[in-house]
Each structure stands twice: as C-alpha cells, then as structure tokens.
Amino acid sequence: MIPMDTAAPIYLDYAATTPLDPAVIAAMTQCLATDGGRGNPASLHGWGRRASARIESARAEVAALIGAAAEDIVFTSGATESDNLAVLGAARAAADRGRHLVSTRIEHKAALDPCRRLQKEGFAVTLLAPDRTGRIDPQALAAALRPETVLVSVMWVNNETGVIQDVEAIGALCRERGILFHTDAAQAVGKVPMAVRELPIDLMSFTAHKFYGPKGIGALYVRAGVRARLQPLLYGGGQERGLRPGTLATHQIIGFGAACTRARAALAHEPQRVAALRDRLWAQLQSLGGVHLNGAGAPRVAGLLNVSIEGVEGESLVTGLPELAVSTGSACNSASAEPSYVLRALGRDTELAQSSLRFSLGRFSQLADVEAAAAAVRREVTRLRALSPAQEPQPPVSAAQLVGEAGGPGREVWIRFRLRVEAGRVSEAAYRVYGCPHTMAAAAWLAEQLPGRAVADVVPGTPQEWAAALGTPVEKLGRLLTLEDALRECQRRGAAV
Ligand SMILES: *Cc1c(COP(=O)(O)O)cnc(C)c1O
Numbered sequence: 001m002i003p004m005d006t007a008a009p010i011y012l013d014y015a016a017t018t019p020l021d022p023a024v025i026a027a028m029t030q031c032l033a034t035d036g037g038r039g040n041p042a043s044l045h046g047w048g049r050r051a052s053a054r055i056e057s058a059r060a061e062v063a064a065l066i067g068a069a070a071e072d073i074v075f076t077s078g079a080t081e082s083d084n085l086a087v088l089g090a091a092r093a094a095a096d097r098g099r100h101l102v103s104t105r106i107e108h109k110a111a112l113d114p115c116r117r118l119q120k121e122g123f124a125v126t127l128l129a130p131d132r133t134g135r136i137d138p139q140a141l142a143a144a145l146r147p148e149t150v151l152v153s154v155m156w157v158n159n160e161t162g163v164i165q166d167v168e169a170i171g172a173l174c175r176e177r178g179i180l181f182h183t184d185a186a187q188a189v190g191k192v193p194m195a196v197r198e199l200p201i202d203l204m205s206f207t208a209h210k211f212y213g214p215k216g217i218g219a220l221y222v223r224a225g226v227r228a229r230l231q232p233l234l235y236g237g238g239q240e241r242g243l244r245p246g247t248l249a250t251h252q253i254i255g256f257g258a259a260c261t262r263a264r265a266a267l268a269h270e271p272q273r274v275a276a277l278r279d280r281l282w283a284q285l286q287s288l289g290g291v292h293l294n295g296a297g298a299p300r301v302a303g304l305l306n307v308s309i310e311g312v313e314g315e316s317l318v319t320g321l322p323e324l325a326v327s328t329g330s331a332c333n334s335a336s337a338e339p340s341y342v343l344r345a346l347g348r349d350t351e352l353a354q355s356s357l358r359f360s361l362g363r364f365s366q367l368a369d370v371e372a373a374a375a376a377v378r379r380e381v382t383r384l385r386a387l388s389p390a391q392e393p394q395p396p397v398s399a400a401q402l403v404g405e406a407g408g409p410g411r412e413v414w415i416r417f418r419l420r421v422e423a424g425r426v427s428e429a430a431y432r433v434y435g436c437p438h439t440m441a442a443a444a445w446l447a448e449q450l451p452g453r454a455v456a457d458v459v460p461g462t463p464q465e466w467a468a469a470l471g472t473p474v475e476k477l478g479r480l481l482t483l484e485d486a487l488r489e490c491q492r493r494g495a496a497v
Pocket residue numbers: 015016077078079080081108110155157158159184185186187207208209210216218
C-alpha cells in the first residue's frame with residue numbers, strides 16, 4: 001500500500017513487523033559466521049551438541065520472557081503455524097469427545113482460517129462478537145460453551161486495535177469445565193509482562209518478528225500435560241517431541257532467544273515511553289476534529305493507535321502519505337471487498353472502517369517521528385476533505401452551469417461534476433470527489449477530457465475504455481460506472497435546458 005519508490009518513510013508499522021534489534025543481529029551473525037551454522041542439533045557429534053546446547057539456552061531465554069519452563073516451548077515457523085497447530089491440533093485430537101469450538105470475530109486470520117477449516121471437518125464453531133470497545137465479554141463466552149466444546153481460542157491483544165482481552169477470566173471459565181484454552185499472543189509477548197504458567201492458559205502462540213527478532217521463527221507454549229492432547233500437523237524426524245518435526249533452525253532460534261532477553265529487560269521502561277509517544281500522537285490527531293479512537297474505553301497496549309477519520313477514504317489517505325509507513329483498514333487494493341472485519345465487528349460503519357489508520361510505535365520510535373506523522377496526516381486530511389463533495393455547498397444549476405452527482409455520503413464513491421457551459425460546449429470542468437485512489441485518479445482524468453466537448457457528447461467513451469487508459473483493476477469498474485452516472489446527469493440536464 002506504500003509506494004515502493006519512497007525513500008525511507010517513517011516507520012509506524014511495528015504491529016506488522018518490527019526492525020531487528022542490533023543485539024539480535026549480532027547474535028544471529030555470530031551464530032551464522034561461526035560454528036553455530038554447521039551442526040545439525042540432532043546429531044550426536046561435537047558440532048551437533050554445540051548447536052543443540054545453543055538452542056536449549058535460547059529456549060530458556062524464550063521461556064523466561066513468558067514465565068514458562070523451557071520444556072513448555074515448541075519452536076515453530078511463527079504465530080501462523082503456532083495458531084494452526086493449537087487450533088487444528090487440539091480440535092482434531094479431541095474430535096471423539098466433542099466437535100464444538102468457540103473463538104471470536106476479531107481473531108487474526110491465522111486463527112480464524114483454521115476454525116473455518118475445522119467446520120469443513122464437521123466441527124461447529126461459535127464466533128463471538130466484541131462489545132463496542134473491542135472486548136470479549138467473559139460472560140458471553142461462558143454462555144457459548146457447550147458440553148461438547150473442546151477448545152476456546154481468544155487472542156490476548158488484537159493486532160488492529162491493540163485492545164487487551166481478559167484472558168485470565170476467559171481461561172478460568174475454560175479450566176473449570178476442562179476445556180482447552182488457546183490464546184494468540186503475537187501482539188502481547190514482549191509488550192505485556194506475563195507469567196503464563198500462573199495463568200489458566202493451555203496453549204499460547206507467539207512470534208519473534210513482532211518484538212525485534214527475525215521473521216520465520218515463533219513458538220507455541222504448551223502447558224505441561226497438554227502435549228498429549230495435541231495432534232501434530234507434520235510428521236517426520238520427531239523433533240520438538242514429535243509435535244513439530246524438522247531440523248531446528250539454529251540461527252533463527254538464537255535470534256529469537258536474544259530478542260526475548262532484550263524484551264525482558266525492556267519491559268521495565270519501554271511500554272511507558274511508547275505510550276507517551278502514542279498519547280502525543282493521539283492528542284495531535286484528535287485536534288483535527290472528526291477523529292475516532294478505535295478501542296476507546298478498553299485497556300490497550302502501549303504501541304498501537306487505531307483511528308477512523310471522518311470524511312476521508314483510508315486508501316487515498318495512505319497514498320497521500322508516502323513519508324509514513326502505516327496500515328489502513330481500507331480494502332481498496334486488497335482482494336476482499338470488505339474493509340477491516342475487526343473494525344466492523346466493533347460496530348464501525350463501512351465508511352469509518354474504510355477511513356481507519358493504524359499507527360504502531362516501538363523501540364526505535366522518536367518524538368520527532370510522531371510530530372512529523374501528525375503534521376503529514378493533518379495536511380492530507382485537510383486536502384482530502386477540501387476535495388470532498390461533503391465540504392461544498394450545493395451548487396446552483398443553470399443553463400451556464402451543469403451539475404451531475406452520483407454516489408453519496410456513506411457510499412464508497414461520491415462524485416460531483418460542475419461544468420461551465422458556453423454555446424453548448426463545456427468551457428470549464430470542476431469536480432469534487434470522495435473515494436479510493438482509483439476513483440480520485442479517474443475523476444481528475446475525466447475532468448481534463450471535458451473542456452471543449454459538446455454537452456450532448458459529454459461522456460468521453462465508456463468506463464471500460466477509461467479503465468484501460470488508467471489501468472483501473474476490473475473489480476473497481478463499478479466505481480467508474482458511478483463517475484459515468486454523474487456525467488450522464490450533466491448530459492440530461494444539458495438537454496433539458
Ligand atoms: C503477526 C500475527 C500473526 C502471524 O504471525 P507470523 O509469525 O507472521 O505467522 C498471528 N497473529 C497475530 C495476532 C499477529 O499479530
């Protein structure tokens with residue numbers, strides 16, 4: 001979503017992935033450059049034993065960060081795999097006892113998609129909706145549990161809003177009933193202090209690259225005694241006690257361990273520093289007016305700020321902010337037509353879900369980054385709002401001025417053309433538009449084609465031709481049809497006067 005030609009934008013996308021900590025780079029480089037890269041940790045010779053010893057010390061570092069024992073840690077390729085192993089593995093192993101799962105509508109796809117897969121395998125899945133603040137009510141969860149429920153999966157911290165769930169209360173409800181409880185903690189580990197062994201959590205997924213470690217390595221915490229209640233996804237050499245076979249990636253695991261040790265030290269001060277930056281950013285954005293905080297009223301992690309901004313479309317906003325690396329809940333360029341399902345589940349309408357920005361801050365964020373981000377957002381929001389039909393008083397229609405409008409407030413497109421007419425021809429074309437970048441580009445391009453055209457012939461070709469000229473993707477053709485509607489209205493009005 002960020003144009004690739006932009007030189008080093010300010011990085012405010014820590015929830016997507018984090019830069020590597022220098023201590024992690026040093027540990028991994030040292031491992032790769034010396035003997036750590038050589039032996040297979042399963043081998044019994046000296047090289048293998050050295051690799052294995054390094055892995056076991058990294059495993060202890062990982063366990064220490066979350067308050068687990070080293071033997072509770074199963075290394076995986078990341079949180080996606082850990083979620084799959086937990087959800088598919090626990091459900092399939094329990095299929096003879098019951099075929100019902102409970103999860104939520106705001107989970108990451110890495111947990112939701114395995115639930116969908118299980119539906120195909122004959123499981124019933126209840127997906128709970130959050131309240132308006134983004135929290136799952138433990139009482140609502142209790143009410144959804146059935147005698148045949150075998151697994152509950154609720155994320156610890158939401159990756160879009162930063163809202164923290166009451167995993168302790170939810171886990172306690174599960175434990176009372178003997179139901180396994182899994183939590184996706186990819187956004188919690190390294191940000192929230194935790195002692196997982198003291199909590200009613202059976203399975204917990206996390207991943208190194210969300211807290212300054214390398215991509216492609218993560219873990220599943222498996223509480224003592226729960227191993228036997230999991231079916232593996234892979235079969236092979238028996239590593240990780242058969243739960244996740246395959247040669248362990250020594251350098252990745254060492255980077256993961258180093259990231260955990262750094263995170264454990266940073267937990268004492270980093271959240272406060274990052275929260276202060278986030279609060280500063282929020283104060284600046286709020287002063288724009290019409291800015292809504294997603295997850296307001298719920299406890300949230302320090303580094304995340306998700307806002308919906310009235311009167312602008314998220315994709316156009318992000319495209320206008322090439323100096324910032326941020327995420328949007330808008331779906332203009334993604335395969336799905338739906339904007340953020342998480343914000344929709346919080347009760348945001350499509351328009352506000354489309355106009356959301358997720359800022360995520362972290363270890364290397366500075367006050368200057370936040371100030372620059374706020375200034376850039378202010379500039380773009382002001383520009384886009386000024387371009388929107390919402391900001392323009394309804395123009396009068398006359399023989400000398402034709403007005404055509406289509407789409408409207410709350411729709412994905414809102415367009416208004418205003419054509420000055422002299423002797424039956426367009427002398428000047430102005431427009432106001434709200435919509436995605438494809439829509440904005442097409443409106444600007446059309447307005448350029450219009451001067452000199454006869455009013456009777458004011459539609460320059462077909463939307464299919466415009467799409468071809470502008471490189472508009474086929475699935476966005478509907479938006480160009482709306483632009484055509486507005487021009488046809490100008491044409492009709494021109495014929496009537
Ligand atoms: C990033 C993330 C994942 C996926 O982690 P990978 O290591 O990239 O597979 C899963 N769940 C949540 C909540 C995440 O933020």
